[in-house]
Amino acid sequence: MNGQPVARREHYLNVSYGVKSWLFTTDHKRIAWLYLVSVTFFFFIGGLFATLIRLELLTPQGDLVQAETYNKLFTMHGVTMIFFFLIPSIPAVLGNFLIPMMIGARDLAFPRLNLASWYIYILGGLFTLAAAAAGGVDTGWTFYTPYSSIYSNTNVALTVVGVFITGFSSILTGLNFVVTIHKMRAPGMTWFRLPLFVWSHYATSIIFILGTPVLAISLALVAVERLLNLGIFDPARGGDPLLFQHLFWFYSHPAVYIMILPGMGVISELIPCFSRKRVFGYEFVAFSSVAIAVIGFLVWGHHMFVSGQSVYAGMVFSLLSFLVAIPSAIKVFNWTATLYKGSISYDAPMLYALGFIGLFTIGGLTGLFLATLGIDIHVHDTYFVIAHFHYIMVGSAVMAYLGGIHFWWPKMTGRMYSEGWARLAALIIFIGFNLTFFPQFVLGYLGMPRRYHVYPPEFQVLNVMSSAGASILAVGYVLPLVYMIWSLRYGAVAGKNPWRATGLEWETPSPPPTDNFEVTPLVTEEAYAYDAIEPEAAYAGRPAHV
Amino acid sequence: MSKAEAVRAHQFDDSGQQHEASWIGMWVFLATEIMFFGGMFMGYILYRSLYPAAFANASNHLDVWLGGINTAVLICSSFTMASAVHSAAAGKRRTLVSCLLLTMALGLVFLGIKFSEYYVKFVEHLVPGISFVYEQRFAGPAEIFFSFYFAMTGMHALHMIIGIGLLTYLVVNSLRGRFSPSYHTPVEMIGLYWHFVDIVWIFLFPLLYLVGRHL
DSSP states (O other), rough: OOSOOOGGOTTTTTOOSSSSHTTOOOOHHHHHHHHHHHHHHHHHHHHHHHHHHHHTTSSOOOSSSOHHHHHHHHHHHHHHHIIIIHEEEEEEIIIIHHHHHTTTTTSSSSSSHHHHHHHHHHHHHHHHHHHHTOOOOOOOTTTTTTIIIIIIOHHHHHHHHHHHHHHHHHHHHHHHHHHHHOOOOOTTTGGGGGGGGHHHHHHHHHHHHHHHHHHHHHHHHHHHHHOOOOOOSSGGGGGHHHHHHHHHHHHHHHHHHHHHHHHHHHHHHHHHHHTTOOOHHHHHHHHHHHHHHHHTTTTGGGGGGTTTHHHHHHHHHHHHHHHHHHHHHHHHHHHHHHHTTTTOOOOOOHHHHHHHHHHHHHHHHHHHHSHHHHHHHHHHHHHHHHHHHHHIIIEEEEEEHHHHHHHHHHHSBBBBBHHHHHHHHHHHHHHHHHHHHHHHHHHHTTTOBSOOOOOOGGGHHHHHHHHHHHHHHHHHHHHHHHHHHHHHSSSOOEEEEEEEEOOOGGSSSSSTTTTTTSSOOOOOOOSSEEEEEHOOOOHHHHHHOO | OOOOGGGGGOSSSSSSHHHHHHHHHHHHHHHHHHHHHHHHHHHHHHHHHHHHHHHHHTTTSSSSHHHHHHHHHHHHHHHHHHHHHHHHTTTTTHHHHHHHHHHHHHHHHHHHHHHHHHHHHHHEEEETTTEOOOGGGGGGHHHHHHHHHHHHHHHHHHHHHHHHHHHHHHHOOOOOOOOSSSSOOHHHHHHHHHHHHHHHHHHHHHHHSSTTOOO
């Protein structure tokens, strides 16, 4: 298959043409593309809000925007990035594309439901964009009551309805994945032969299924309280303001694991491939995904250490939050153990993977600071928190997303991107990211609170560093957009397995046929059987992707 | 179209796999529904433990007889739904259609009684937010109670309305002869959904109507 012209063979991209063939497709691979285009759109919308935030914070005074506008900017940045980019990014794009192929299936269990999920996502996105166009929303992405339900004069109802709708897209995607992984595996594909990417998506789907409905009902209650003046969260009528926070974080803390678990799945594919080694401790990595999903449901109270929650509840939540670090650490240790004595090559996806390990370690360890009751009181609601979760959500999740997109790009398109530019972009993103967010740890430690558009002059140097880093980061994010689109037309033909990776998705031509495989594959060995390949032979045999 | 193989989608190897996939998918969906209603039950539990006297007092404003009749109506509708699944499996098309129609009728009776109750609450000024009048010492928490009453029973009624829509789809397709002993998965799935909605009511009835009874 290597080197043959791609256009001759019929595959999922050329089987039919026209807008209709895309908007009415039930092929999981095409739906993945629909998601790829739409999450990229929302990523740059969210990035635009972030740009304005970083511009405003260049100087201590409020000179670009007023406080009200600033509140709207960080709210819409959060809402867009979390609900419309990070949560669907890896599951709906890479998960959709890869899960059926990795388990040897022709499609997901419910292809029409899969397409419906995308439409639901777009409908929710339109509501949120309409809210932004109508003047925005200023509650913060957390929609805390009673501000959101009574006092805010912005488009809260429109936004929460948008997020509510989009939630059902996540629920149905998770449902589809769970059923697919249970029932659609090819002969011989036992649970312990599944790629770790599939395990992590299984764990993610559990959170989608059990967490998202709780967010949905909480936001629905905020909307009816706002529109019909019901009294569920209203303190004036005896309502408990903490109730909303409990319901919200019951979903939204596990949602952090929705954002990071699929990324961990990507890294678990990249590290063995570019180290030419079987992943160290497969079962531990697999079960740590499930453990993160389960323990992740029991830690939400650490967002309310200073909100008047009982101190004993705080202690229990603190302890449980420490516990969730254990499965996360298992993963990091197992990846590094996989690297040990591996024959490592620094292709672009691997650069993202290595960046992920470093940034995730910093983000995870600072999470332990925040889980500690005493330290949290000092740094609560400061830039320390902002830096911490951006290390997880941007430093880790987006790095993994980009690493995964690079790694499977040849499979998705049949073309190679420019390796030199890709390495450069990975480097720029890593540098830009650290320059943006590391100063924020210091700012937070020194006491700069989040969500203010003005700050004392002594914080300016660190803020300027952060804004400078953000502009480098922006360049790093635009670069892949350019060379990836360029590669669609001018990239070298990839062949079916340019990385000489294991996994069923690499045994089918690139781009794959509509039914993924010409014959249903029969699985006879574990995932990551890299030991069989001689390291030098593997390196020499790899096409120089020209 | 009466053979199971004829309705097998391309991604499945055989109709057994397809049936099991639908089965798991439906149960997973019901799990999400439990979590969905669970958020409201959680709020109810919190406020009831905060304001037990006000909740008992407010609960006495609900008509326990109408609620009781509605409970009986729903239990009967679960029976007719179960009979519908049974007759689909036995291939008795006429019994299937009449069971489905009976289920729909009982669902409509439930909704009729429910909305007449809503109307009475409106007349009695017990609708929160619009015109809520209550004795002073319980006014705030009682308004919370009625907020939950309307939110929970309203969400339940919405599920009933969706259920009746789904039953209409089943009636149309059974009349067209789409279901057979070897393929009647939609009847089974919508049956599960219907039973789930009934069970939610089985929890709502004592929590909302019977809290005040023992006082």
